[in-house]
Amino acid sequence: MPTKELLVIGELNVDLILNQIDGFPKIGTEILANKMNLTLGSSSAIMAANASAIGVDTYFCGLIGTDDFGSFILNSLESKGVGTEFIQKTSEHQSGITVVMSYEQDRANVTYCGAMEALTYAKIPWGDLKGFKHLHLSNFFIQKGIRQDIVKIFEKAKSLGLTTSLDLQWDPDNLWDFDYKNCLKFVDIFMPNEAELMALTKKKNLDQALEVIAPYANTSVIKQGDKGSLAVANGTRISAAAFTNDNPIDTIGAGDSFNSGFIKKYIDGSSLEDCLHYGNLMGALSTTAAGGTAAFSNLDAIKETLKEKFNSEY
Secondary structure, eight states: OOOEEEEEEOOOEEEEEEEEESSOOOTTOOOOEEEEEEEEOOHHHHHHHHHHHTTOOEEEEEEEESSHHHHHHHHHHHHTTOEEEEEEEESSSOOEEEEEEEETTEEEEEEEOGGGGGOOGGGSOGGGGGGEEEEEEEOOTTOHHHHTTHHHHHHHHHHTTOEEEEEOOOOTTSOOOOOHHHHGGGOSEEOOBHHHHHHHHTOSSHHHHHHHHTTTOSEEEEEOGGGOEEEEETTEEEEEOOOOOSSOSOOTTHHHHHHHHHHHHHHHTOOHHHHHHHHHHHHHHHTTSSSSSGGGSOHHHHHHHHHHHHOOOO
């Protein structure tokens, strides 16, 4: 029987977040940001850290450089209770960094991938996976080392008895080269947002996009921002309304926080409706502090914020 709950496979980097920016940058000019924060970045790491903070037994598999940013990433994950024994170091690559220019409800990112591109199928601890209940993978497109083996990764995880989830994230090259027809049958929970799914399927509305993946997907969970979230399984749709934060501090990591909440409930065996509801709640919680993990400091603080901001119990 598995004794560990969640293994997250993915990219690792720091985020340099710039807020309260005076306009938009133009070549040959300089603008100012009035707030700055250096924090744990990467969709995968934010999901793992926040899952651990809300009580999921979480471990991470990834690659970092032997540099200060790598040490920062490792320390940040360990401080959140994430198991790091499957994180490997390389002297051939620097740790990744994303510069985030944050503008109210949206953002512009510039990422240096570094070590995150060097994670490969062979570096995944397959001999240890039977000890886990669930495998989650995020940010497929920027992880060049695993892209060609994505079907193989999920097929192997399923053969070892794990449940699985995948959040593609955005494709910086806008090519959307993902073999969903062969991969999604091994993915229990497919977790794109609305824009990503339409880009992947090259459709102009959500209904058409869902029709495209319907023959291949098991359960699709669509993040819809302030419209909430939607789950589609066996031809049935279930929606859950968003929790409104009237004064959002930062939307960085809200989708990853949704993932952490949804997967926590999924591992617990909750209904899809409960998974969506809790995912929405964790996504909203994320917007109450700067950076993707700051709102998930400890359970007591989480409970207090949920009660104060959203009139909701943990």
